[in-house]
Amino acid sequence: MIQVKNLSKHYPDKVALDDISVDFPAEETTAIVGPSGSGKSTLLQALNLLERPDQGILTIDDISLDLAKPLTSSQILQIRQKTAMVFQEKALFTHLNVMKNLTEGPIKVQKKSKQEAEAKAQALLEQFDMTELANRYPYQLSGGQQQRVAILRALAMEPKYLLLDEPTSALDPELEAQVLRVLKDLAKKDVSMIIVTHNMAFAEQVADQIIFVDNGSIGYAGPTDGFFHSKEARIKQFLGAMSF
Amino acid sequence: MTDFFNLAVKYLPELFIAAIKYTIPLTAISFFFGLIFASLTALIRVSKLPQNEWAAAFLQIVKWLANAYVWFFRSTPLIVQLFIVFYGLPNAHIAFFQSAWVSAITVFSLNTGAYASETIRASISSVPEVQKQAAESLGMTRAQVYLNVVLPQAARISIPPLSNSLIGLLKDTSLASVITIVEIFYLSQQIAAANYKVLSMYILVALVYAFFTSILSIGQHYLEKYTSRFAQ
Numbered sequence: 001m002i003q004v005k006n007l008s009k010h011y012p013d014k015v016a017l018d019d020i021s022v023d024f025p026a027e028e029t030t031a032i033v034g035p036s037g038s039g040k041s042t043l044l045q046a047l048n049l050l051e052r053p054d055q056g057i058l059t060i061d062d063i064s065l066d067l068a069k070p071l072t073s074s075q076i077l078q079i080r081q082k083t084a085m086v087f088q089e090k091a092l093f094t095h096l097n098v099m100k101n102l103t104e105g106p107i108k109v110q111k112k113s114k115q116e117a118e119a120k121a122q123a124l125l126e127q128f129d130m131t132e133l134a135n136r137y138p139y140q141l142s143g144g145q146q147q148r149v150a151i152l153r154a155l156a157m158e159p160k161y162l163l164l165d166e167p168t169s170a171l172d173p174e175l176e177a178q179v180l181r182v183l184k185d186l187a188k189k190d191v192s193m194i195i196v197t198h199n200m201a202f203a204e205q206v207a208d209q210i211i212f213v214d215n216g217s218i219g220y221a222g223p224t225d226g227f228f229h230s231k232e233a234r235i236k237q238f239l240g241a242m243s244f
Numbered sequence: 245m246t247d248f249f250n251l252a253v254k255y256l257p258e259l260f261i262a263a264i265k266y267t268i269p270l271t272a273i274s275f276f277f278g279l280i281f282a283s284l285t286a287l288i289r290v291s292k293l294p295q296n297e298w299a300a301a302f303l304q305i306v307k308w309l310a311n312a313y314v315w316f317f318r319s320t321p322l323i324v325q326l327f328i329v330f331y332g333l334p335n336a337h338i339a340f341f342q343s344a345w346v347s348a349i350t351v352f353s354l355n356t357g358a359y360a361s362e363t364i365r366a367s368i369s370s371v372p373e374v375q376k377q378a379a380e381s382l383g384m385t386r387a388q389v390y391l392n393v394v395l396p397q398a399a400r401i402s403i404p405p406l407s408n409s410l411i412g413l414l415k416d417t418s419l420a421s422v423i424t425i426v427e428i429f430y431l432s433q434q435i436a437a438a439n440y441k442v443l444s445m446y447i448l449v450a451l452v453y454a455f456f457t458s459i460l461s462i463g464q465h466y467l468e469k470y471t472s473r474f475a476q
């Protein structure tokens with residue numbers, strides 16, 4: 001389980017996270033939703049310390065860190081070994097082909113042999129029907145393919161938790177569907193996923209748990225059904241604004 | 245015209261030998277060290293201040309020194325820099341610079357380094373932030389992020405302007421003649437002084453420079469093609 005307690009992040013002109021405490025259960029899919037600028041990406045990026053909160057306790061399984069104190073690079077590495085991140089867009093290494101994008105982390109960070117890393121990458125490409133992309137560079141891929149490769153790059157690190165930061169928000173609906181199908185498959189496989197998304201239909205179908213972040217605070221954290229049938233005015237207003 | 249042709253046949257071998265003995269090594273060695281100075285300076289200038297107070301104060305001083313270095317070499321003429329180092333410093337009992345070669349390589353590499361540091365700094369800054377974040381999220385250390393992701397991408401961007409610096413440097417080595425190095429320009433002056441074929445000799449030496457800079461341009465073309473294999 002990932003757990004954050006009393007997490008706060010202040011920017012000079014804005015409070016991004018205001019004393020947030022919330023749990024992300026293992027082997028479940030959690031969707032983080034909320035209006036633009038509400039702090040949901042900040043919350044997600046805090047989970048692997050790409051974003052450094054001013055204070056709070058971050059606990060991932062047996063590792064617990066007090067974020068108000070300076071962290072050593074080995075502490076940060078421990079956290080990042082447990083998590084892997086998929087970004088909004090254009091985060092594949094542009095100078096490496098797909099195969100090398102998938103093996104860069106396992107070889108350079110996890111010190112796996114090239115053969116081992118490539119075998120794993122090959123297996124992932126086969127599993128997701130993308131073997132024909134192995135030798136292409138990112139610029140030769142469609143946006144949807146890029147995002148699917150980015151998901152595989154994260155999976156190649158064999159993380160316990162997969163973090164996804166609006167992975168489809170830069171895509172056309174058709175390409176978005178390709179990516180969402182991959183994520184849906186993953187959700188069925190007991191991968192622990194935490195996904196920031198604007199796509200409410202997807203969240204409703206796939207997520208076990210919803211966290212609604214509103215203006216730097218938690219507006220809801222609980223079962224998916226409860227969120228979509230909530231009687232609370234703020235949630236109804238948000239869901240109303242998301243549909244048309 | 246036959247006169248020029250005969251002069252060319254007679255003196256080109258000599259000029260080429262001087263180029264291979266002086267101009268090319270001066271350029272290559274100075275560019276090599278220049279790139280090292282440039283990379284160090286660029287990394288110093290793009291690095292963020294650490295949280296530790298003492299480390300931050302130290303880095304701040306190093307940053308000022310790096311800025312002062314770039315400022316000095318970009319604000320003063322190359323020929324003045326050569327005079328200061330070769331004629332000036334030995335006067336202040338720094339005997340190291342009595343050697344014209346040492347002086348020339350020192351000045352040329354520091355000068356190229358100052359200009360190229362700006363190129364490298366700009367190239368590093370142009371690598372999108374998300375590329376660094378992606379590398380960090382895989383668990384790479386800051387050094388690994390730079391080595392494996394930022395520098396390879398910055399290299400592609402910096403090749404055209406760095407090629408300009410290299411070509412400029414090759415031509416600037418003609419200034420080594422003012423500190424007694426008999427490189428090809430100095431040699432052509434000596435020959436012209438003896439045979440009075442002033443125009444022909446200087447056109448010949450210009451052609452020799454153009455020959456070598458053209459080779460560099462062709463090299464640049466292929467290097468760009470190679471490093472652009474991952475971009476449109």
